[in-house]
Amino acid sequence: MATMPSELVMRHRLTVDDYHRMAASGILGSDDRVELIAGEVLDMSPIGSLHAALVAAMSEYLGRLAAGRATVWSQNPIRLGDSSEPQPDITLVRPRPDFYAAAHPGPTNTLLIVEVAESSLAYDLGVKVPLYACHNIPEVWVIDAATRTTYRFREPRPDGYAKQDTITAAEPLACLALPGEPKSLATILPLR
Numbered sequence: 001m002a003t004m005p006s007e008l009v010m011r012h013r014l015t016v017d018d019y020h021r022m023a024a025s026g027i028l029g030s031d032d033r034v035e036l037i038a039g040e041v042l043d044m045s046p047i048g049s050l051h052a053a054l055v056a057a058m059s060e061y062l063g064r065l066a067a068g069r070a071t072v073w074s075q076n077p078i079r080l081g082d083s084s085e086p087q088p089d090i091t092l093v094r095p096r097p098d099f100y101a102a103a104h105p106g107p108t109n110t111l112l113i114v115e116v117a118e119s120s121l122a123y124d125l126g127v128k129v130p131l132y133a134c135h136n137i138p139e140v141w142v143i144d145a146a147t148r149t150t151y152r153f154r155e156p157r158p159d160g161y162a163k164q165d166t167i168t169a170a171e172p173l174a175c176l177a178l179p180g181e182p183k184s185l186a187t188i189l190p191l192r
Helices: 016-024 049-066 121-134
Strands: 034-037 040-043 071-074 090-093 110-117 139-144 149-157 160-167
Touching (some): 049 090, 110 121
16 A cells, blocks of 8 residues: 655644544543644553652652642643643643643643653653643643653743753652642652
8 A cells, every 4th residue: 555755644633622522422431541732632651660760759859849839730631822731741730729620721720741661751842842832831841751850841941941951750840839848759759
C-alpha cells in the first residue's frame, strides 16, 4: 500500500469543545488515558509505580506548603486555549470555593505545573513545556523519575522559557508561588 508524504496529509484539528463532545457521546471512555494537545487527541503513557509514588509524594508535599494559599490539582485537566487540554501530573492552582466545578482551570489560574516522566521525558520537554510557555504558565517542573533530576522552567515567553535550571535530587526544590523552606526530592521521596 502506498503512503502519502507527511507534508501532504491534512489533519483535522479538534477544539476543546469537540473533545468534550467526543467524551459525552462515548467515543472517548472514562478509561481512555488521552489528552488534547494542539488539536490532536494523544495517548498518555501508562502510570508506573515509581511515577505514581512521585506524584503522590509531591502532591502531599505541595499540599502542605499550599495550605490555604493554593489547591493541588492532581492528574486533572487544565484548559489552554481552544485546542489544548492537557492533564499534568500535578498543577498548583489558585484556590476557588467551587474547586473549579464550573470549568477547568486555565493559564491565569495556574501557578505551577509538575510533570513526572518515567517514559515520557522527551515528550514532556519537547512538546508540553513549549505548550506551557506559549500559554504563559509561570513555572513548570519536569521530574525525570529514574534520576530524580528536575528540569525547572520559569519566565515564560512565546518561544520558550527564559530561565531553565537543572536540579539534582539532593538540591532543594523551591516554588515561586509557595515561599518557604524548600526540600529536596531525596527528602520528599527517599531514593531506593
